[in-house]
Amino acid sequence: xxxxxxxxxxxxxxxxxxxxxxxxxxxxxREPARTAAGYRLYDATDLERVNFIRSAQELGFTLDQARQLxxxxxxxxxxxxxxxxITLAKITDAEVRLKRLSDIRDMLRLLADECPGExxxxxxxxxxxxxxxxRTDHRKI
Numbered sequence: 387x388x389x390x391x392x393x394x395x396x397x398x399x400x401x402x403x404x405x406x407x408x409x410x411x412x413x414x415x416r417e418p419a420r421t422a423a424g425y426r427l428y429d430a431t432d433l434e435r436v437n438f439i440r441s442a443q444e445l446g447f448t449l450d451q452a453r454q455l456x457x458x459x460x461x462x463x464x465x466x467x468x469x470x471x472i473t474l475a476k477i478t479d480a481e482v483r484l485k486r487l488s489d490i491r492d493m494l495r496l497l498a499d500e501c502p503g504e505x506x507x508x509x510x511x512x513x514x515x516x517x518x519x520x521r522t523d524h525r526k527i
Contacts (some may be wrong), residue, residue: 389419389427399436406436414439414453446476 396403406428409415415435418426435456442452451472458464500511507513 389429390433392426392428395428395433395436398433399440401436401440409436409439412449412453414449414456446480447472451476 390398392403392406396406399406406415410417415428415432418428418432420426438456438459439449439452442455443449447455454472455469458468497512497515
């Protein structure tokens with residue numbers, strides 16, 4: 387496919403123009419060629435990179451991790467183990483976040499089960515918990 391202007395690239399990738407510009411500023415996309423009028427011109431390789439970055443983000447990879455994966459993909463000497471290491475670290479991170487979300491869900495269920503619903507708001511155990519918790523316990527759930 388031919389050259390894309392920034393809006394065309396953004397539309398083809400399903401992102402906003404600001405996302406394309408941000409990826410440029412972050413060094414995830416190369417500095418594009420420009421027309422005589424100063425319009426940025428991108429090509430199919432740029433579209434592929436944006437799609438790769440978005441796919442990585444959808445799986446929870448950070449932009450820095452996406453940058454690392456892009457560098458590994460472009461390397462002639464890298465081994466898949468490096469990609470696997472990044473992926474395994476992401477899995478561990480996801481498991482930690484899932485545990486945290488599970489703890490939050492369990493606490494919310496407990497609070498919901500303790501709330502009779504028909505009492506005045508001033509007697510709501512959920513609000514009491516939220517008010518008292520930080521005064522007595524500065525730990526996270």
